[in-house]
Amino acid sequence: MNKFEVSNLNLFYGDNHALKDISLKIPSRQVTALIGPSGCGKSTLLRTLNRMNDLVEGVKITGDVKFDGEDIYGNVDVKQLRMRVGMVFQKPNPFPMSIYENVAFGLKAQGLKDKRKLDAVVEESLRSAALWDEVKDRLNSAAFGLSGGQQQRLCIARAISMQPEVILMDEPTSALDPIATHKIEELMDELRKKFTIVIVTHSMNQAKRISDKTAFFWMGKLIEHGETSQVFNQPNDKRTQGYVSGEFG
């Protein structure tokens, strides 16, 4: 089962042709890693999957992106799409409010007011993000008081609160130390059971450790895509070979 089917996708930022004829299938309930050197288009592709590129001025997109068979650039409610496709960003971005309010934000935005339901979702989301035990006694204190790694797990909890089907992660550990990174990776191993995960990462070791499928991008093109073990151990393309072996990038 494929969650996303991207076919012949081209994306332009003004005159800059950032994604060139990308076709890619992203399977359900697996972790797909997007790797490649800076500026290769991997983050841009990630952001087409929940239409975050809409926020950028002057973006033009051709080709199509199907989510559960439905073209998300067709006649679709972007807010609904983003509820089903959650996102975690490179730098933890907790909102300037309490831990509780951070996790409840998305549901409150949908008009949910029932305190008991909110409490339940907040607890469940924080548990799923392996943060509950650390914060259960200070749910009402500011989210900024948490460490970087905790803040990122809070952002994951916030994404989970909407019960999405997919979680997009844009270099989620690049701002974190190795111990916090390890915790997030452990967490992802849990999350893959319930969610489809697409992760952009600069760390090849991370891609190797956590992903089932790997896609290698190079100057806006998808060079190679397959099982992670194959892409890393028997790459078909010389450029992939060069990148995964650390010769460049």
Add this chain to the structure above:
Amino acid sequence: MLQDKRIFNRDTQDKLLLAAIWGSAAITILFLLWVVWHILSNGLAYVSWEFITSAYTRIGEASGIWAMIVSTIYMVGLSLGIAAPIGIMTAIYLTEYAKPGSKIVKTIRFCTESLAGIPSIVYGLFGMTFFVTTLGLGFSILAGSLTLAMLILPVLIRTTEEALLAVPMSYREGGYALGSSKIYTIYRLILPSAMPGIVTSVILSIGRVIGESAPVFLTAGMVTQIPQSVLDSGRTLTVHLYKLTQELFTQHEWDQAYATATVLIVLVLILNLATKFIATRINKAS
């Protein structure tokens, strides 16, 4: 040796710079304290409950400023009531909705910047012609408030815009990524984050409204009675102080002027604290 000399120079330079910074801060604070102390020491003795709550009489010891306090509060409330919502919403349009760098943004920005530089008496003249005469509002609190609203609007828009632009883009992304609507994200996330900056801008506007005299008496008049409606004329404390200083003949009039100035200072302080208090309440509620 050369190395040593350069290190020595660097050290002296650092110390001089540090001394200049501390000195400037000290001078600023000293002047501020001096002015406040000067006013309070000359005026506080004549501020009594009676002075605050009595009607103004030109002759006699029992003269007070109650009507001016009421007019001032009306003027502050009404002009901010008009300007703050318009200003904040314009700033939201400019930062969140208009295309950045588009013609309309540039035009509005140019207008607000130009308007902010116009001397306040020009606004007074405009208000007197347009609000007082053309619209037939007469010399009134309403005409004065509309004039002052125009006067504070440019600065209100500009400072609110700065406060909104200072809210990190990552908050907006975070909000939208959860499927929140744009309006919800603005009112529940971006506006609260910008609240400290907006409150500062409102406080500065309050100071501006209280501080103006010329455009106020040109549009709201100088009647020394409590306005019964917004269509009545009224004299604000600053206008009153201006009038008093025009005719300082007796010691009693000097005392009244200083006492009025004292009340002005305290009123500004109270209004600032009240604004901050209200803002924290709004922030907590959301």
